[in-house]
Amino acid sequence: MLRIAVPNKGSLSETAADMLLEAGYTGRRDPRALSAIDPRNDVEFFYLRPRDIATYVGSGALDVGITGRDLLLDSGSEAHEIAALDFGGSTFRFAGRPGAFSGLSDLEGVRVATSYPGLVGDFLARSGVTAKLVSLDGAVESAINLGVADAVADVVSTGSTLRAQGLEIFGPVILESTAVLISAHSEVPGISTLQRRLQGVLVARQYVLVDYDVPVSLLEAATAVTPGLESPTISQMQDPEWLAVRAMVHRADTNHVMDALYDLGARAILVSSIHAARI
């Protein structure tokens, strides 16, 4: 039975649980349960703190898990990323009082507060900067105004927490993070099925199916607008002057693609959602 670690709280938990449901797994019925067996899919889920998931997976106690790339790197675990899951995106940045720092070298010898000391320590070491890390559990942005640090290094999403504390980002991007699927032994049976199913959910979320009719003479121009993933499907119609085309299109591009097809001369342009996919 494949043993899967899933975030039980925090920014990643809801979307991770939704994706697993969409991928055909039964989640936990009791929202406080720490584990749940899905006999039909031969998997057992363990609901853990996202910060702890890399430790469980890296030790081999669990086969595979969903966590943040930043949390994986911070943990120093043996587990590695096997797929990016395209949610829970954030950047990891340094910040300080406006004008106080202009670059990484200004951090030499100063106090840097973070709840990701592994990640930040490695980054500073690789950059040849020696700072004094102040390890905090959260609400790191308060550390400067409360006088326990001179700079912070933390997750930035909208930036509103930093702004509210009167802080400004400086220096290089420490990390672009996203939710990831991690494992220590990717050859464990069942992992590739889980990975394919989750990728199917991503595809279903990211793409739509576009169908349209186009005069034979315009086929080349139309399929240049909708090249599809591999190649668009072209079907004969009763009228020999027209063809029917079907292709996958990025959901975000839907209306631009429809406009372009219509302007070209395509008609009966229909867009449908994809419920599930194996690519």
Ligand SMILES: Nc1ncnc2c1ncn2[C@@H]1O[C@H](COP(=O)(O)OP(=O)(O)OP(=O)(O)O)[C@@H](O)[C@H]1O
């Ligand atoms: N706005 C955000 N705040 C915090 N983490 C975020 C945000 N957006 C995405 N993430 C990602 O979520 C993961 C952190 O999740 P985690 O559950 O540990 O913290 P959290 O969401 O801040 O919850 P809590 O602070 O309640 O423990 C990281 O991978 C981080 O990059």
Ligand SMILES: O=P(O)(O)OC[C@H]1O[C@H](OP(=O)(O)OP(=O)(O)O)[C@H](O)[C@@H]1O
């Ligand atoms: O850029 P923003 O959109 O403002 O989001 C980033 C903030 O959100 C998270 O804090 P959270 O609310 O999880 O509190 P915590 O610091 O106690 O973890 C994170 O640690 C940042 O502080």
Ligand SMILES: [Mg+2]
């Ligand atoms: Mg937090």
